[in-house]
Amino acid sequence: MTIGRKILRVCLGITLPFGVWGAPVESLDSLDVARRDTSLVDCVEAGYIQPLFPGAGDSLRLDIAEPPKKRPWLSGVEVVGTNLLFHVITRYIIHEDYAQITWSSIKNNFKTGFLWDNDKFNTNLFFHPYQGGLYFNCARSNGLNFWESAPYALFGSSIWELFLELQPPSTNDIISTTLGGMALGEVSYRLSSLALNGQARGWNRFAHEAVGFVLNPVRGVNRLITGEAWRIGPRYVDRAATVPFYFQFDAGYRVLSCTDAQPDRSRHIGFVGFNMVYNDPFEIGGNEPFEHFTARMLLNLFSRQPAIGEANICASIWGRAHEFKSGNDLFAGIFQNYNYYDSESFATESSYTPFRIAETVSYGPGVLYRARLRNNDMLVLNGFVSGIVLGGSLSDYFQFHDRDYNLGSGYSVRANGYFSLRQRLGFYLATENYHIFTWKGYEQKDYENIDQNYLNAQGDVSNARLHKLNFRISYSISPQLSVAAETAWYRRKTDYKYYPDVRSDTFEFRLMLSYHI
Numbered sequence: 001m002t003i004g005r006k007i008l009r010v011c012l013g014i015t016l017p018f019g020v021w022g023a024p025v026e027s028l029d030s031l032d033v034a035r036r037d038t039s040l041v042d043c044v045e046a047g048y049i050q051p052l053f054p055g056a057g058d059s060l061r062l063d064i065a066e067p068p069k070k071r072p073w074l075s076g077v078e079v080v081g082t083n084l085l086f087h088v089i090t091r092y093i094i095h096e097d098y099a100q101i102t103w104s105s106i107k108n109n110f111k112t113g114f115l116w117d118n119d120k121f122n123t124n125l126f127f128h129p130y131q132g133g134l135y136f137n138c139a140r141s142n143g144l145n146f147w148e149s150a151p152y153a154l155f156g157s158s159i160w161e162l163f164l165e166l167q168p169p170s171t172n173d174i175i176s177t178t179l180g181g182m183a184l185g186e187v188s189y190r191l192s193s194l195a196l197n198g199q200a201r202g203w204n205r206f207a208h209e210a211v212g213f214v215l216n217p218v219r220g221v222n223r224l225i226t227g228e229a230w231r232i233g234p235r236y237v238d239r240a241a242t243v244p245f246y247f248q249f250d251a252g253y254r255v256l257s258c259t260d261a262q263p264d265r266s267r268h269i270g271f272v273g274f275n276m277v278y279n280d281p282f283e284i285g286g287n288e289p290f291e292h293f294t295a296r297m298l299l300n301l302f303s304r305q306p307a308i309g310e311a312n313i314c315a316s317i318w319g320r321a322h323e324f325k326s327g328n329d330l331f332a333g334i335f336q337n338y339n340y341y342d343s344e345s346f347a348t349e350s351s352y353t354p355f356r357i358a359e360t361v362s363y364g365p366g367v368l369y370r371a372r373l374r375n376n377d378m379l380v381l382n383g384f385v386s387g388i389v390l391g392g393s394l395s396d397y398f399q400f401h402d403r404d405y406n407l408g409s410g411y412s413v414r415a416n417g418y419f420s421l422r423q424r425l426g427f428y429l430a431t432e433n434y435h436i437f438t439w440k441g442y443e444q445k446d447y448e449n450i451d452q453n454y455l456n457a458q459g460d461v462s463n464a465r466l467h468k469l470n471f472r473i474s475y476s477i478s479p480q481l482s483v484a485a486e487t488a489w490y491r492r493k494t495d496y497k498y499y500p501d502v503r504s505d506t507f508e509f510r511l512m513l514s515y516h517i
Helices: 035-039 072-093 103-111 121-140 148-163 172-194 201-217 216-225
Strands: 246-258 266-278 293-301 308-323 327-339 357-372 377-396 406-423 425-438 462-478 479-498 502-516
Touching: 072 121, 072 148, 072 216, 103 148, 121 148, 121 216, 121 327, 121 357, 121 377, 148 172, 172 308, 172 327, 172 357, 172 377, 172 406, 201 216, 216 308, 216 479, 293 377, 308 357, 327 377, 357 406, 357 425, 377 425, 377 462, 377 479, 406 462, 425 479, 425 502
Parallel strands: none
Antiparallel strands: 246 266, 246 502, 266 293, 293 308, 308 327, 327 357, 357 377, 377 406, 406 425, 425 462, 462 479, 479 502
16 A cells, blocks of 8 residues: 555645555655654755655656746736736725726836835735745746746736835835745745646546645646646656655644733644655755755634744755765755744733744755664754845834834844654754844834835834744654644844833743644
8 A cells, every 4th residue: 555545635624535656655664753753844854755656767757747848928928917817806806905006106106116115014924925936936837947937026026016006116025025936936836746647537637736726826727728737648747746755734732821921921722734845855966946845834723823823944945965974964055945933912902922023035054964873763953044135023112004013134043953763752952043133214203294105114223033942752653643742932032222122932832743644
């Protein structure tokens, strides 16, 4: 019996009758399942990632679709069409004020130039990168590679900012939509490749196409237009579909508790989480962007916390792997990172929010090290240093329009280690440090007599730090099932130029059940 015959429960909770191809279950029984919880970290030991096609040789190449023809002009048309669709929805269906554009507003946008805007935290730092990913995939799904698709994210964002919004074009939006969109877009493209199956038929084919559409809507539309959605062809739609991967679904309970005196100091939250490891970093060439990446997302349930509590991507842009004579492995390279943490106030009587920070666009060096020990034990050590091009952090003092956070840039330092014992127990320790500087401030402006669209400020002049330290222990019940407990400590410290500094501590406990594919 293979994993391919198992039922995959996807993120929406829908049971779909199609399988994920992988190694036989018998081969997985010999794996250290506990150490697979390293998928929860940024970049991980990947010894558990089995070839999706054991024993495959030259015959496999015959079952992979030929590279699609590059259609750069069609890609541009689709970018314009995507923007027009967004505009019709926001102007005529949702009736958003910013969509009521005129020729005068377009002319004024060119005259005013780019300013810092005042949209919500999740709009600027999550949904704009997602929108950029759609532009990116207009090109990616039309045969262009990663670097060739990047300008289309910029093209789509520029059209939206200059022509299709009543408010002036946004500096932070052009950055997050373009560069953040490249990250979210490439991840969604590769995930959709794993979901699609050119030889499936009937309901099974519909299920594959539906999941691929959810993961990558632009690619799904293209497949409908070209007829690929129902055409019988090679099993694997592209080379990305043959990459070994690991997927983990978590469901559990978390408690957030703060030390500040409040009527209600804690929140009890249900959650589901999705964790992905794509390719073995110690077995790749390292020259192709996103040839290896990890991705995860945490969704809060049954609480007043944001629906999206966490989202993380750590992807190799370039690197080199090295195997030592001892059998240990090393991978060093340049990584693109996306990290997003959001929370809301614990009590309606208080404006206190535990933490809110985003590393929307960042790049920097990283090192992954895997040591094989006796008795199949294993130690994994990873470290990353990144320069943050654009990030966001909570503001304690200022709220203007939809803004209660500061924008800025800075750096991050992350390190983690994982130790697996006797193929059952896993121990994980990690630290994350984010430091974001805001220099174009709100302060000393006439807020009562200024249009919110023209405030043009990043936030309070400040520098914000968030330090996260967490420990996790997991126990494997079976090759596909494990239980885990995790505790974390968040320290937020912001130094303000014009206001008193603020420091707060938040503690978290999680208990979860994990299903591995």
